[in-house]
Amino acid sequence: MADARKRLAGKVAIVTGAGNGIGRAEALLLAREGAKVVVNDLGGDTKGEGADLGVAQKVVQEIQSFGGNAVANGDSVADYSAAARIIDTAIKSFGRLDILINNAGNARPRVIYNLSEEDWDAVIAVHLKGCFNMVRHAAPIMREQRSGVIINTGSESGLGHFGQANYSAAKEGIIGFTRTIARDLGRFNIRCNAIRPRALDTRLAGGEGGGVAAGEKLAQTFGQHVLGNRSMSTPLTPKAEEVAALVVWLCTDSMAGVNGRTFQIGGGEVGLWSEPELIKSSFREEGWDLDALDKDAMRNYLVGDIIEP
Ligand SMILES: NC(=O)c1ccc[n+]([C@@H]2O[C@H](COP(=O)([O-])OP(=O)(O)OC[C@H]3O[C@@H](n4cnc5c(N)ncnc54)[C@H](O)[C@@H]3O)[C@@H](O)[C@H]2O)c1
Secondary structure (H helix, E strand, C coil): CCCCCCCCCCCEEEECCCCCHHHHHHHHHHHHCCCEEEEECCCCCCCCCCCCCHHHHHHHHHHHHCCCEEEEECCCCCCHHHHHHHHHHHHHHHCCCCEEEECCCCCCCECHHHCCHHHHHHHHHHHHHHHHHHHHHHHHHHHHHCCEEEEEECCHHHHCCCCEHHHHHHHHHHHHHHHHHHHHHHHHCEEEEEEEECCCCCHHHHCCCCCHHHHHHHHHHHCCCEECCEECCCCCCCCHHHHHHHHHHHHCHHHCCCCCCEEEEECCEEEECCCCCCCCCCCCCCCCCHHHHCCHHHHHHHHHHHCCC
8 A cells, every 4th residue: 555645655756877876866765755666777887888787776675675665677778679678667567657767877078179979979878868768668658647757867067067068968958858848748747847956975976987077177177167157166065865855856746737847956055947048139121141240239239248358
């Protein structure tokens, strides 16, 4: 019998990349709140190389140790057919799928003139294509159920982050993907939101084997270590558990009707990101040509206040 006092009693959830860091914290909290959880993790290093099912199994054991219900899966989200097996694990083990958390991630930071095609492809494959793979296989099931919650993991790196062209592109792609999935699936009572988390107690943040912190070292060397216009520093140390709290809350009925949005979490800060908007525009009946654009007045109007004196 599901314990009705728990916020997610009777729900079935998948968390990708749940063997470590933020995903592990999300899987543990989902289970504590009564969800049955598929703990997916490839079990490789931060670059995405290698595989070890033991990483996901360890988290399953942790969940079982407090009476929770979970199964392990070691497939890669980057592989379309393997992603189908992750979804099947939920259906075969628990009979339905209510919550999908796309969290799996790798990092291969390099300044653009040193970034190899392989490092570009490997990061896009796990983050961006991984989200597509998982949502593509989950969508028909949730559509038939007429319910579901999807949470995708973006990053402030998408706002602009030195040495992280592959990661930034994937992460900002995920935000655009989220906005469209929200529109594709919203009418079936399926909501899809994204987060931009901060957590320093993870492998990726720690930079083990070339993670995001390795990118930070690159950035420091070149003297630019800001995320968009936001400083890296926060008053409190960002922790994975805090990220998990927001993610689980987004899965609850308290947040019903919230769709296509991007949230900030970490270091004591929770927030809602704006959606991009056109901040200035000018209409010309004849249309714009180079001569019309190339006038001081136009330059001053459009970009005068963002050009350094
Ligand atoms: N830690 C932060 O401050 C931070 C900031 C912004 C975004 N993020 C994002 O949060 C997510 C979790 O990151 P984390 O910091 O907890 O890192 P982490 O390395 O601790 O965890 C990521 C997990 O994903 C798994 N994984 C990698 N490739 C996979 C694949 N193909 N299939 C299945 N699993 C795979 C890894 O084995 C690992 O266990 C990532 O998407 C990351 O980009 C983290």
